Amino acid sequence: MERPSQDKKKVNGLLKMSSSSPSKNVKSGSKLVDNMGWVIFPSNKWIQRWDALILTILLYLCFVIPYMIGVSGGRRLATNMPWLVVNVIFNSCFFIDTFVYFFRAYHDKHGRLVFNLSAIRKKYLKTYFLPNVMSIFPTNLLLFFLTKYNYDDESIGFRILKIFDILKLARFARAGSIMKVSDVVTNIRQSYKSQHQELLKYSLLIIVVSHWFGCIWCFVAMVESGGFHADSMCDPDELGVCQSKNWIAYWYNGNYVEGALNPIGFKKDVDRYVLSLFWAIQTITSIGYGNISPLTSAEWFTGSFLMLLSGIMWSYVIGGLVGVAAAMEMNADVHRKRVDDANDLINNFIDDSDDEGDDHCNFLKKSVAKRIKKYVHVQNVLSPNLPNNVCDTSLRQCYPVLETLTPGLELVSSLLVTKKYLDIVPYLSSDVLSFEEQSLLAMECIFLEFSSGEKIKMEESLKDYGRGIFVIRSGSALACRFSSKSNRTKPSVLLTLGMSFGEDMVLVEDGHDATKGVLSCLTFMRIIFIPRGAVLACLERNPHAWRDYGRWRYLVAILRSTYCGEKRDVQILRPLSVKINR
Numbered sequence: 001m002e003r004p005s006q007d008k009k010k011v012n013g014l015l016k017m018s019s020s021s022p023s024k025n026v027k028s029g030s031k032l033v034d035n036m037g038w039v040i041f042p043s044n045k046w047i048q049r050w051d052a053l054i055l056t057i058l059l060y061l062c063f064v065i066p067y068m069i070g071v072s073g074g075r076r077l078a079t080n081m082p083w084l085v086v087n088v089i090f091n092s093c094f095f096i097d098t099f100v101y102f103f104r105a106y107h108d109k110h111g112r113l114v115f116n117l118s119a120i121r122k123k124y125l126k127t128y129f130l131p132n133v134m135s136i137f138p139t140n141l142l143l144f145f146l147t148k149y150n151y152d153d154e155s156i157g158f159r160i161l162k163i164f165d166i167l168k169l170a171r172f173a174r175a176g177s178i179m180k181v182s183d184v185v186t187n188i189r190q191s192y193k194s195q196h197q198e199l200l201k202y203s204l205l206i207i208v209v210s211h212w213f214g215c216i217w218c219f220v221a222m223v224e225s226g227g228f229h230a231d232s233m234c235d236p237d238e239l240g241v242c243q244s245k246n247w248i249a250y251w252y253n254g255n256y257v258e259g260a261l262n263p264i265g266f267k268k269d270v271d272r273y274v275l276s277l278f279w280a281i282q283t284i285t286s287i288g289y290g291n292i293s294p295l296t297s298a299e300w301f302t303g304s305f306l307m308l309l310s311g312i313m314w315s316y317v318i319g320g321l322v323g324v325a326a327a328m329e330m331n332a333d334v335h336r337k338r339v340d341d342a343n344d345l346i347n348n349f350i351d352d353s354d355d356e357g358d359d360h361c362n363f364l365k366k367s368v369a370k371r372i373k374k375y376v377h378v379q380n381v382l383s384p385n386l387p388n389n390v391c392d393t394s395l396r397q398c399y400p401v402l403e404t405l406t407p408g409l410e411l412v413s414s415l416l417v418t419k420k421y422l423d424i425v426p427y428l429s430s431d432v433l434s435f436e437e438q439s440l441l442a443m444e445c446i447f448l449e450f451s452s453g454e455k456i457k458m459e460e461s462l463k464d465y466g467r468g469i470f471v472i473r474s475g476s477a478l479a480c481r482f483s484s485k486s487n488r489t490k491p492s493v494l495l496t497l498g499m500s501f502g503e504d505m506v507l508v509e510d511g512h513d514a515t516k517g518v519l520s521c522l523t524f525m526r527i528i529f530i531p532r533g534a535v536l537a538c539l540e541r542n543p544h545a546w547r548d549y550g551r552w553r554y555l556v557a558i559l560r561s562t563y564c565g566e567k568r569d570v571q572i573l574r575p576l577s578v579k580i581n582r
Helices: 001-015 022-036 046-072 075-079 083-105 117-126 128-133 139-148 155-183 183-192 194-224 230-234 247-255 266-284 297-328 330-347 358-384 400-404 409-420 434-441 533-539 543-563
Strands: 393-395 446-450 455-456 468-474 477-483 488-495 517-521 525-531 568-573 578-581
Touching: 001 533, 022 400, 046 083, 046 155, 046 183, 046 266, 083 117, 083 128, 083 139, 083 155, 083 434, 117 247, 117 578, 128 155, 139 155, 194 247, 194 266, 194 297, 194 330, 247 266, 297 330, 330 358, 400 409, 409 525, 434 533, 468 533, 525 533, 533 543
Parallel strands: none
Antiparallel strands: 393 446, 446 525, 455 517, 468 525, 477 488, 477 517, 568 578
């Protein structure tokens, strides 16, 4: 309770110091601070959930209202009790939402946050207030009570009330701005691949447009027949759908078979909708069977207009889907090209006919060709998102978005990607290094890949990156250390996922026997490589890491090279006391 009062004092003090008329501005500043308690900011978690609820209701109404008016003829609006209850609940939500906007801060066209209540209310009254008020008109309640007392459902008043229900869709005018600031929508968008989102968008667009076109097409027949009045639908002597000129009567008289689809009658609204939707889909997709066709001039004009819109929409959807398909096949195209390049390379190996007697050369050719094909295939399966499926990439190459982030976000993101691998190395873990030190080290990490059968000499490591630490991301390898006693390398340990190799050897000076060793890849391997230069720079910045951890790992490397291969125990007294069997 003390903090708001302190904030008010600070604001009042700043206003007083920066103004030539202190008393007037202090009062206005105090009023502004008092009103801040009523302002609802876009980042408020409850308003985010409320916006998600409103968007869900609007999506529901986008499908229901056209059906209720265009297909059921408005009868279900007045006679369906469940729909009445649902509509009352939705209207209550819209009623609350209408007046909540008087207190909602917003961003202006320059991106600045407007949180002054007076400015918020003026803006709202000039823009969305009137459409929002019209959308909460209790249409369903009036229709329900009017028809309960035998109100003529074909009167002008009844039809106006039916059309008035469409005003609820006026709230879609603000749907775009809600989606821009909604964290819920943003989280959904960022949780899935953009290609999948685009595919969902175009699919939803086709469904919505087909639904609306079908409802409009059915509504035209209702207008042409004077409405789907109950008596007219049942009594052949009355002028109704079957007796008047409209596309439904035309189809019914020429195609109806007993027990089949029957669009005649208020209770047959589902059959009527299926028939209208079928016309809409074949119109949008340009199939046009011709079994459903317009009859009156109004139907011809409406059909022509909808066909024109269908052509535009269908071209837009096809173009978008082609782009989505191309993006989704991008990795597959890259893989196919690499397969072709690999085959070209293999075809240019030494021809068997050149060295008919050289069996070793022929065996080597077949063996290498097999390894190349297997490597290309396995790399595509296990690392499909690497740029061009290269075998060594930096973090920025692997995740190009890092280059577009701020330096702070880039460091944090790099650490989050590599942290679990850095923590495997004792003197590089979060228990020893600070958040910033780990982040700087993470930026230097390299993603490497090796095929099965490859051997890496630790004293040479990688020509471009020098010596370093290998942390296994996937696959398995056999680590061999050099023994100065026997003057050769001997198998030391089997490395699998989550293990590291070289964390002690990397600390030893170049040329020492302790730096010698071989890493033999048993399977396709993915590795995080931490360069020696980055490790030494990190230890230099953090003397604690070297004093309590690094120097003991250095001693372990020296002793290992000396006693490797002999069955004896070496006890090293250090903070992390470890008994090493050699």
